[in-house]
Amino acid sequence: MSVNLARDAVPHALETRIDRMHRRDRIGAMAFVVVLWFVVLFVLWSIWPDITNGAIRTILCICGAGLLVLNTAAILAMLRHYESDKHFIYSLDLMHLDEMRRQKRV
Template identity: 35%
Template sequence: MPPSLSSRIAQLARRDRVLAISFTVLMWAVLIFLCVVASATAPSPAITVVLLASALLLGAFNTASVLAMLRSYAANREAIYRDDVLLADRRRELRAQGPW
């Protein structure tokens, strides 16, 4: 028995949420790594402070945007994913019919 439309929508939403959180965690790891490496070669402490401040701002704004995106996806989940699921079903039907 094929999964219901709502369960498939929930699965897509869950996958997108996991990917968004994973990319955010990876972004923070890269920012921390870059700050450590770049601060070791920075010519002055002032440049290190600017580097750290800019990395924190970039990370904070990016994290806030991902959280806003996740809230929007949760609020409009049906509208966002319904067409994707229906189009995937239609594409599968057309492939099953064979070439032209």
Template identity: 35%
Template sequence: MQKVYTDPRIASKFAGDRMWSLAAIVVLWLLYAFVFYEVKDYAGSSEVIWALMISGGLVILFNTAAIFAMLFHLSEERDEIYGLDLHYLDLKKQ
């Protein structure tokens, strides 16, 4: 069941955080692909290339999973996380 959020700023802040998180995942994958492409010629043997592929793949897999877990947590706790942030922003404006 979808929650109804009372403050539209919460949905806006979450949408921004989600967009930047997904952009970070894309940049991460592109950087790893670029680095692997540039390094593979200097790696030497095929065993080293496989070690680089497996270790790099595990790193980006776990980082991607961590970012998705963060997004899942943010979506479940939107009101508490962003509400507190907006509360202090509103106090600062007064």
């Protein structure tokens, strides 16, 4: 089975569903990044008074910053990739979702 998923070959209804699904995924990914930043900074702020060793404070700050920067960069790279390849990714997803719905009805 060959699937032609060029942008010009995608019907308008499918294009709308792809855009809607992509928008939800972008919102979810960005919400994850915001929550991750909030949680890491909150934990660092909460435990800061209990850590008296300057070396451990430095290590925690560096590791926390590394965690935040690398995870944020990975999510942004994923979103860029999904944007450029969303028709292929989401067309297949929607095709399988539609098939599962048809199977449930039978």
